[in-house]
Amino acid sequence: MRYPIPESLREHVVDADNREVPVPRDAATIALVRDGDSGTGGGIEAYLMRRHSTMEFAAGMYVFPGGKVQDSDQLVDAWVGPPPEEWGERFGCDADTARGLVVAAVRETFEESGILLAGPDADSVVADTSAPKMQEARLNLEEGKYGFAEFLSRCGLVLRSDLVGGWSHWITPPFEPRRYDTRFFVAALPVGQVVGELPGEADRAEWMPLARVLEAVEAGKAQMLPPTVHTCRQLSQFTAADILAAAAEREIAPIEPRIVEVDGELFLDNFLEEW
Numbered sequence: 001m002r003y004p005i006p007e008s009l010r011e012h013v014v015d016a017d018n019r020e021v022p023v024p025r026d027a028a029t030i031a032l033v034r035d036g037d038s039g040t041g042g043g044i045e046a047y048l049m050r051r052h053s054t055m056e057f058a059a060g061m062y063v064f065p066g067g068k069v070q071d072s073d074q075l076v077d078a079w080v081g082p083p084p085e086e087w088g089e090r091f092g093c094d095a096d097t098a099r100g101l102v103v104a105a106v107r108e109t110f111e112e113s114g115i116l117l118a119g120p121d122a123d124s125v126v127a128d129t130s131a132p133k134m135q136e137a138r139l140n141l142e143e144g145k146y147g148f149a150e151f152l153s154r155c156g157l158v159l160r161s162d163l164v165g166g167w168s169h170w171i172t173p174p175f176e177p178r179r180y181d182t183r184f185f186v187a188a189l190p191v192g193q194v195v196g197e198l199p200g201e202a203d204r205a206e207w208m209p210l211a212r213v214l215e216a217v218e219a220g221k222a223q224m225l226p227p228t229v230h231t232c233r234q235l236s237q238f239t240a241a242d243i244l245a246a247a248a249e250r251e252i253a254p255i256e257p258r259i260v261e262v263d264g265e266l267f268l269d270n271f272l273e274e275w
Helices: 007-018 071-075 084-091 095-113 132-142 148-155 210-218 226-235 240-248
Strands: 025-035 044-051 066-068 158-160 165-171 180-188 202-209 258-262 265-269
Touching: 025 095, 025 226, 025 240, 044 095, 044 210, 044 226, 066 095, 071 095, 071 148, 084 095, 084 165, 095 132, 095 148, 095 158, 095 180, 132 148, 148 158, 165 226, 165 240, 180 226, 180 240, 202 210, 210 226
Parallel strands: 025 180
Antiparallel strands: 025 044, 025 066, 044 202, 165 180, 258 265
16 A cells, blocks of 8 residues: 655655664554444544644654653563563564563553553553542653653552553654654553543644544545554454454564655555555
8 A cells, every 4th residue: 555755754755865864763652442432423433642733753643642662661560461571572572672662652651641551450450540640640751750660659550561452563764854663552441541631742632533534634634644544544443342352363564664656756655565
């Protein structure tokens, strides 16, 4: 499948031969989903944020919660569910890298949405994150006042890696000035939790029916990078209740889009036959 190169990225394509190709940084993102109101025909929904137009990466794009792996993410050992070694096998990396990826996904989701995939033990999950203490912790984590390991310790919580599923692995194309080696995860909204205040990097965020989001992208009314569009298309075929089982069935291999020219127009394509 081919995707037109967004206008905001075309200048980087033109200048690519004059720049050193940056090494991609490890990053993680979670497609957080819930089932919409069946009465309105909305179908499965995802929590999507629109990044400020002034951001240096993916400006004006709708994205899932996510971000770079931090050094402190490696320190989390309050953990239940599949261990880092198992996640490493899933994503084709070592256990330390896998630990950082899972923690970054859960941490960034909490920072950016207020949804916390953690609980007091292996059989429970936080039911409400709207208390002032939790909302303050979101800001403290985002500002780097302490890491996720310290946050979990202060709250007496453990990360629930069994609440997330591995979905895909995308690497930013070489022409981009900022490159990320991103693992995509999926998770269903925990019962009782609701999203909090809008994160600083976004000017809009909401639960959006994926079928309607894709229609908006096709009509040019919303912008997404190809990995997000493709993930939304895949997730739209499932329900939130099925999403972890669907993730467990997937084979994950790195996807690094390339530029192709068709009839004088530039597109993003891929080395794989199917995305």
